């Protein structure tokens with residue numbers, strides 16, 4: 001993939017009304033498992049939200065929800081879907097590498113994004129996400145690792161693949177609720193199929 005080419009999800013973000021780019025539009029299971037542990041009122045951030053499957057789910061559950069993504073198409077689609085469902089989401093186009101947190105969150109979700117920025121960049125972002133989490137607050141983070149090489153159709157996109165197991169080392173000072181390693185094949189709109197190695201974690205700030 002050249003630097004001018006847009007990733008495949010941009011096309012899908014432009015299709016209005018259909019929330020199916022990732023996870024069939026359903027929230028991440030780890031997010032659904034975590035919300036039951038959080039007492040409302042609570043603030044949630046979907047960082048690198050894409051078209052916002054997790055943000056929409058959280059807002060429906062009455063979390064005060066913020067969402068950030070670098071994709072204008074993704075944020076635009078999220079805003080439209082939130083409006084249609086009468087949900088209030090603070091959705092912003094921004095670069096997670098430059099994002100300035102102005103409040104603390106009880107839940108931060110960051111799924112499938114951090115390996116899309118360089119190692120030295122995600123290291124800083126992860127520390128910031130940890131910092132701007134309230135005491136007793138949760139993270140649900142999922143990334144891809146180098147256990148499986150970057151798929152051919154995504155060459156040049158995954159500039160910051162984690163080393164296998166590395167994500168978990170960032171949470172040694174938090175309570176680990178769940179951590180998982182997997183290798184799986186997935187399919188996206190347009191018939192794109194590829195293999196990924198993933199690490200995911202749900203952790204709680206002491």
Ligand SMILES: C[S@@+](CC[C@H](N)C(=O)[O-])C[C@H]1O[C@@H](n2cnc3c(N)ncnc32)[C@H](O)[C@@H]1O
Pocket residue numbers: 009022047048049050051052053054068069070071074094095096097110111112113116117
């Ligand atoms: C694989 S998608 C995952 C979307 C969403 N988290 C989900 O699980 O459905 C990765 C998202 O990261 C976003 N992204 C990539 N680089 C980014 C950056 N520097 N700042 C903010 N978002 C970024 C992309 O625009 C894309 O929407």
